[in-house]
Amino acid sequence: MQAVLDIFDIYLLEAVINGILLGGVLALLALGLNLIFGVIDVTWICYAELVMIGMYAMYFMVQYYGFSYFIAAPLTILLVAILGALLHYLVIAPLLTAPPINQLLATGGVLFVLQSFATVAFGIDFRNLGIRLPVLAFGDMNFSYARLLSFLAALVGMVAVYLFMTRTFTGTAIRAISQDRQIMALMGVDTKRIYLITSAIGGGLAGLAACLLVLQYDVHPFVGLSFGPITFLICVLGGLGNFIGGFIAAFVFAEIISLGGLFSDLEWGYVLAFAFFIVMMFIRPAGLLARRR
Amino acid sequence: MTGQGRLAAWGIGLAALVALPFVYRDPYHLHILVLILIWSFAYTSWSMMGRFGLVSLGHGGFMGIGAYVTALLWNHLGLSPWIGIPVSMVAAGTLALIVGYPCFRFRITGHYFVLVTLALSGIVLQVITATRDYTGGSLGYTPNRASGNKLLALQFDDKTSWYLIALAVWLIGIVVWHLIDRSMSRYALEAISEDEDAAAAAGVNVTAEKLKITMISALMTALAGAIYCQYQMFITPDTVSGIAVSLQMVFAAIVGGLFVSLGPTVGAVITILLAETLRIGFGTKAVGWDNLVYGVLLVLFIIFLPKGILGSLLDRLKPQRKVPRAHEQKAVQIARPGT
Numbered sequence: 001m002q003a004v005l006d007i008f009d010i011y012l013l014e015a016v017i018n019g020i021l022l023g024g025v026l027a028l029l030a031l032g033l034n035l036i037f038g039v040i041d042v043t044w045i046c047y048a049e050l051v052m053i054g055m056y057a058m059y060f061m062v063q064y065y066g067f068s069y070f071i072a073a074p075l076t077i078l079l080v081a082i083l084g085a086l087l088h089y090l091v092i093a094p095l096l097t098a099p100p101i102n103q104l105l106a107t108g109g110v111l112f113v114l115q116s117f118a119t120v121a122f123g124i125d126f127r128n129l130g131i132r133l134p135v136l137a138f139g140d141m142n143f144s145y146a147r148l149l150s151f152l153a154a155l156v157g158m159v160a161v162y163l164f165m166t167r168t169f170t171g172t173a174i175r176a177i178s179q180d181r182q183i184m185a186l187m188g189v190d191t192k193r194i195y196l197i198t199s200a201i202g203g204g205l206a207g208l209a210a211c212l213l214v215l216q217y218d219v220h221p222f223v224g225l226s227f228g229p230i231t232f233l234i235c236v237l238g239g240l241g242n243f244i245g246g247f248i249a250a251f252v253f254a255e256i257i258s259l260g261g262l263f264s265d266l267e268w269g270y271v272l273a274f275a276f277f278i279v280m281m282f283i284r285p286a287g288l289l290a291r292r293r
Numbered sequence: 294m295t296g297q298g299r300l301a302a303w304g305i306g307l308a309a310l311v312a313l314p315f316v317y318r319d320p321y322h323l324h325i326l327v328l329i330l331i332w333s334f335a336y337t338s339w340s341m342m343g344r345f346g347l348v349s350l351g352h353g354g355f356m357g358i359g360a361y362v363t364a365l366l367w368n369h370l371g372l373s374p375w376i377g378i379p380v381s382m383v384a385a386g387t388l389a390l391i392v393g394y395p396c397f398r399f400r401i402t403g404h405y406f407v408l409v410t411l412a413l414s415g416i417v418l419q420v421i422t423a424t425r426d427y428t429g430g431s432l433g434y435t436p437n438r439a440s441g442n443k444l445l446a447l448q449f450d451d452k453t454s455w456y457l458i459a460l461a462v463w464l465i466g467i468v469v470w471h472l473i474d475r476s477m478s479r480y481a482l483e484a485i486s487e488d489e490d491a492a493a494a495a496g497v498n499v500t501a502e503k504l505k506i507t508m509i510s511a512l513m514t515a516l517a518g519a520i521y522c523q524y525q526m527f528i529t530p531d532t533v534s535g536i537a538v539s540l541q542m543v544f545a546a547i548v549g550g551l552f553v554s555l556g557p558t559v560g561a562v563i564t565i566l567l568a569e570t571l572r573i574g575f576g577t578k579a580v581g582w583d584n585l586v587y588g589v590l591l592v593l594f595i596i597f598l599p600k601g602i603l604g605s606l607l608d609r610l611k612p613q614r615k616v617p618r619a620h621e622q623k624a625v626q627i628a629r630p631g632t
Contacts, residue, residue, distance in 0.1 A: 043404055094596050100403055101348045105547065106595040108540050112588030119581030221581070229415045229536060236408050267423030274416040281409050282395040 011262060019258030021144070023251035024151025025213065029227065030234040030246045031157055032205030038241020039178045039198045041100070042092055045107045048228030049114035050087075050203060054080040054210025055219040056118060059127050077207035084203015085196050092199070093192070111224070118221035126218040150212035157208060158247060161201075174198055178241060230270070233277045253277075310460055314453040323452040329558075329565050330459035331521050332545070336557035337466040338513035339542040341473060342506055344551050346486035350539040351392070351410030354417035355385040355511045357534025359518025361421055361428060364436045364528065367446070369427070374447040378519045385515035388413070389507050397503040400489065411536060418535040433529035436522065447523050455524055462520055463558070466513060470554045473509070478502055544591045550601025559603045 033047045044050075054076050061072035091110060095103045165171035173194050177184045185191050217223065234253055238245030253273050260269030314323060339352050362381035366372040372380075392413055395401075401409060421428050428434050439446030449455055473479055481502045484492035493499050522528045531537065541564075549560025568583040575582065598605050 043407075091592055091596075098595075098599075099346075101346070101407070102595050102599060104404070104407060105348070105543060106592050108543065109588045109591030109595065111540070112544075112584045112591065114588075116581040116584035116588065120585060225536065229411055232408055233412055236405065240404070265423050267419045270419045271416055271423065274412045274419070277412050278392060278409055278416075281401060281405065282399055285399055285401055285405065 012259075015258045015262040016255065018144075018147070019255040020251060021147035021151045021254075022258055023254030024154040025147065025209075025216075026227075026230065026234055026254055027247050027250035028150060028154035028157055028205070028209045028212065029231045030238070030250050031154070031161060031243070032202040032209070033231055034235050034238070034241060034243055034246045035161070035198060035205070036202040037235055038243075039174050040088070040092065040195055041178075041240075043100070043104045043107065043232070044087070044202070045104055045228075045232075046087070046111035046114055046224075047202075047206060048224035048231060049111050049118075050080055050083055050206040051210045051213065051227075052118060052219070052221065052224040053083065053114060054207045055214045055217075055223065056122055056127075058211055058214045059129055059219050062129055063127075073211040076211055077204050080207030080210060081200045081204035084206065085200040087203070088196055088199035093195070115221050115224065122221065124221060126220045128218045129214050144216065146212070146215040149215070150209075153208065153212055157205060158243070161205075162243070164201075170194070170197060230273065233274070237277055237280055307464070311457070314456045318453075320452050323456050325565065325569060327452065327455050327459045327524060329561050330456075330463040331517060331524065332565065333558040333561040334459075334463045334466040334520075335514055335517035336542055336545045336549070336561050337463075337470055337554075338510050338517060340546040340551050340557045341470060341513075342510045343543070343546055345482040345506065347503065347507065348407050348543065349410040349507075349510075350407055350536060350543070351389075351413035352510070352514050352542050353534045353536060353538035354410075354414035355389065355514040356518035356521075356538060357414075357417045357421060357530065358385045358388065359515030360522035360528045360533040361434065361518075362515075363519040364434055364522050365427060367436050373445050374519065374523055375445070378447075378516065381519055382512045382515045385511045386508050389511035390504070393504050393507045394500070397500045397507075402489070411539075414534065414536055414539050418530055421530045421534060428530075431530055433527055435527050438526075448526070459520065459524070462516065467554055467558075469509065469513065473506070474554065478505060482506060541587075544587055546601075547599070548590060548594050548601055550604030550607075552600060553604050553607060556601050556603045560601070563602070 029048075029051065033044060036042060036044055036047075057076045057079050058072055061067045061075060062069060067075075087107075087110060091106050092103060095106055165175055173184065173189045174197070176187075177189065177191060177194055181191065184194075213227075230253060234249045235246055237253070238247070238249035253276075256273045256276055257266070257269040260266075260272040313326075317323075335352075335356060339349070342349055359378075359381045362384050363374050363377040366377040366380060367374060392409065396406060396409055422430050425431075436448075439448045443449060449458075481492065481497045484495065484497055485499055485502060489499055518533050521533060545560030545564045546557045547560070548563055549558065550556030564587065567586060571583045571586070594601065600608065
């Protein structure tokens, strides 16, 4: 009996810690989306597809052109940042005064475009980077080194975004705009420029996430659908635009998925997480950390 | 057009549609027509909610329930689709009620409503994939061929029967659309989509009205899924459920025109013809091209033509039409930024 319990605990502990590490990945994904949500008040349904394009960029730069990982990574971040700015300039800017639903649906169109562009250009094969990081063994538990890395990157990313938002003029302007769109234009801030910068930063964070995800997962055109929805749910659960809330929500979700997956299939973990989200929406519609109305 | 003239036009059009399979028998073209009719019905069901600002991405879930529940009951319990389809519709309706009631009761609207329904279709997709011992998972599922009575099993080998069934179902969708269009509920829902609090203050039961339209929409979508499954005899989680199917519904309804009864049908005609033309024209090289074109069109339509092809065309034909309702006006303004 005691032996059974011991094994169970080890697995449980492993699942809990793996959940925390998965939470890091999800938190990193949610970070950029949350920025866009909070400042421009637009839902980028195609956010995960930007990450997918970034993953392909990493794959081609490393596998085909033989760049080292550390040269390819900044280039990818730059590329996705430009894509983010372009997305804002071409699709979101003409729709800024439209009902929010139309903006959401337009980015849904971009989702189709990016997904099928990847299908047409790269085919539907699964590709991977060919870099396999060692698995970290600690006691009897195994952890993925790549997950540890993305967990750390998420923490660094959070702190960097926090410092940028509080210590620089542009960051202050971004926060001010998220509080009142009309007034900031009267205060001499170029709203259009700030939106463009914010979109580029959001895109850059998607690029950063892509650099780390490509170490753990194979790339294929539909990879975005596997973690896109969960990213939105995290942002909403944390409260749109609330960074701390998003961070916490990412870990809550990751634990549910990880522990749910321990007792049964991984899909049931996702089902539990989605169901948890729906229930939470009814209990706390404005997010985990919001005060009750 | 006068009321009688309009009725006559509908009658003649309908008679021509019914007569078509007896005159023209090319199986491939009939197959395309059946697909167009079934999907038109699904898109019409979506647009019943969508036209009142209730944008749902959960309809992929309802369609999946319709298809899988009917097929599972037939294969595992031997229950005829004539019983299975109502059961699957009730299942989808129950789910719509469970998610819809708290949503409307707690005033979850806009972004939040879209994302709650997104989670719903995510759940259905994952459940179908996870219960792979019964549903075949992502490899797909085939209802057993009937050994006895074809009518009891709702399985027909000829395209003509299927064409007539699909036509009947599509017609039900259009009739329901018109019934709602003429009912008090339509005015109530339009008021709600403009200002919920004002509508509630004017005596509209917001929760009940929204729930009613959601139930109707969900039941019809489940029916569409079941009919699609019976016709194709093969379903996979990705073709009948999930976010991609939901987005496809939104896309077709918007391209065709959300605020007119035949808009979603026009959307289905355009999307299916586009996909088929690309498939025939380019063969296997065309994989992905249809969605690429869809995506670009969707973005362009939302920016420049938010009332859809048919909606804008009808407006063009009758420029002296009554003042557009406020929520349509809002949509019109998008077409000309700066005004």
